[in-house]
Amino acid sequence: MARLRTIKQALLPGAVLVALSAGCSLQKPLPEPQVEEKIDVEVVRSSWPVGRLEAGLAFDPYYADGQIYLADGRGWVKSIEAEQASKRWLRKLDKPLSAGPKVAGEKVFVADRKGGFYALNREDGEPLWEAQLSSEILAEPRMTRGVVIARAGNGRLYGLDAESGERLWMFERSVPPLTLRQRSAPAVSGSSVVVGLEGGRLVALDVTDGSVRWEHTLSEPRGRTELERMRDIAAEPVIDRGAVYAVAYQGELAAVRMATGSSQWSRSVSSFSGFLLDNEEIYLAGTDGRVWSFDRRNGATAWRQEKLEGLSLTRPVAYGDYLVVGDNAGYVNWLRLRDGELMARTRLSSVPIERTPVVTSAEDGLVWVIDSRGRITALRVD
Structure with a gap:
């Protein structure tokens, strides 16, 4: 279980499960x-x-057009042919990575543990540009309308120009005292970005300037301790047919109207991995x-x-x-x-x-x- 060195120390999802089970040992056998x-x-x-x-760390493999893209914490980024599992290209970056790869257009995006954000050429892995953000990136980036959306672990969301890496805007919300280490990737649709925050809130932004379109409380923090009050939206929201679907840890699964941020329905259920x-x-x-x-x-x-x-x-x-x-x-x-x-x-x-x-x-x-x-x-x- 992750140590609580300070009240700001983030927890791994598995560590939270252990903490919530009274008397549970780290050596307790898993169900079979x-x-x-x-x-x-x-x-x-x-x-x-x-x-x-x-x-x-956000290292889900990514599949596109017959290729599987992979990254690891040592800094390696790799593209393999899915049918033969043969290497297409391999690239080693200088710093340990924390998120990616995400393929968008002709680029592959990855991020490191000190806020470095990189765009690579999809065909050969050649570096195209690098941007420096404020802290470790713990969520997969997304891209829409030529803007790359990157989420830092300190509560900041950045909009970067996909061609140059230039910062276009920044959105910031404070982070609660205790959170899951895992962060929700933003969801994008057209000119809209929807991000699930720690504390159980959904926020919709305009991708052109980062301005807030609406905010919605998916799940209100409740309980006497910081652990009981955790309501992180750690799984990526999904935008579809005019609605946003999202789920909170120790909270609710809900459908929210994309146009207004008003609630359609909600169910009491907890998830950090998603749906x-x-x-x-x-x-x-x-x-x-x-x-x-x-x-x-x-x-x-x-x-x-x-x-x-x-x-x-x-x-x-x-x-x-x-x-x-x-x-x-x-x-x-x-x-x-x-x-x-x-x-x-x-x-x-x-x-x-x-x-x-x-x-x-x-x-x-x-x-x-x-x-x-x-x-x-x-x-x-x-």
Whole structure:
């Protein structure tokens, strides 16, 4: 568990789970759900393209146009061909990284632990420009209308010119005394940026100048201690069909009108890893390891899967008829989309799987999963 050296010390998500469980030991065995395997999952290939991925840093793999982009804490950024898992290019930056890669247009964006923000050429990894921000970047950047949005760990959000790295604007909100180390990536749509803040607030900004369009309280801090009052929006919001969907740790899942910031509906549920918005459903990985399916129109529960309770899960992804989530016991879990039945658990590693799996658009339909040591594995249902 992360040490509370000062009241400002940020907690890793897993550390918060331990702290919330009275008398829980760090050595307590993880749950091992007994599952009757109802589908055959094939390991297609496996390799070690990057180094160890520290918890709390934003190193989700990114897939685009047949390429998987990866980064690690040592400063390596890599592009590999998804079908052959062969290296396309490899770039070593001077400083330990904390976030990325994010592909937008012809650029790949990454950030380091001292506020350095880098744009690389997507074709060969060649550096294009570098900007210096105020502190460590703990969330994936986003880009819209030629503006790159980068979020620093000290509560500042920056708008940078995508071609030059020039700072266009800065937005700032104070950070509560105790927060998760994980930060929510901003969501973008057209000229709007929506960011989930510590303390349970959603803010919509104009991408051209960073001005506030609206603010919405997703979840009010409650409780006697700082730990009880934590309401961080640590998972990325999703903008779709005129609404923003967001979830808070120890708070609510809610739909908010994009035009006005007013509430459509909310449900009491906690998550720091996030959710998948797919057609008319929202699939959410809860803080307690339960997986939920909600109706996106009104928040009504469609199903709930409790067999993974006690595990820390990744954000879910859809793969054919299945919902795929990794867990901190080193398994990939396969749930049937229509009813949440747990169809299989595939053991890949002795270390946690904390990064969101990637589903490629290749004809053979692969799911790529990376563990905390940097080993990446391609899976498919036979």
